[in-house]
Amino acid sequence: CNLWEKYGSGMTNMHGSTGDLVLLGTRTENLEPLFYELTHDLNQDLGGSGSNLRTPSCCLGRARCEWGCYDTQALCHHLTMHYQDEIHRPAFPYKFKFKFSGCPNDCVAAIAAPTCCYRHLERYIRIDQL
Structure with missing residues (x-):
């Protein structure tokens, strides 16, 4: 949440039983620095849809x-x-x-x-x- 307050609006939304964490309100130019901090500084796996088959x-x-x-x-x-x-x-x-x-x-x-x-x-x- 601290990162989202730094790079976005600070507002989040949990999406029902799918377990998605939706980060609301940011600017496009803030996304790369946010992703970099998550993956490199905090060692988080962002997952993603990959090339073709997404995780069932x-x-x-x-x-x-x-x-x-x-x-x-x-x-x-x-x-x-x-x-x-x-x-x-x-x-x-x-x-x-x-x-x-x-x-x-x-x-x-x-x-x-x-x-x-x-x-x-x-x-x-x-x-x-x-």
Whole structure:
């Protein structure tokens, strides 16, 4: 937060269950010095989308959610291991991302941006009004 007060507005936003930390309000010329301090002075890994295959992400699924319809973590891990080489040695023509959402709540925002979305829709959430 000290760095963000130095290079940006000091305002941050945590983005739901995706765990993204959104740094709000800066100028383009402040980004490179900020990234340099994070990576060189503080030894932080900024991650990023890489060349092609972005790191797959998933919700907690049946491990924690009562609405979870399949094991999102197992499928995410399986496909991450299967396509591991594509993360470092691009084989896709453009950036590619897997996201796994275990129920219609779509906590991980799987429907929003990925190239390949696994979202379970079989068991819709209903309210018993009887």
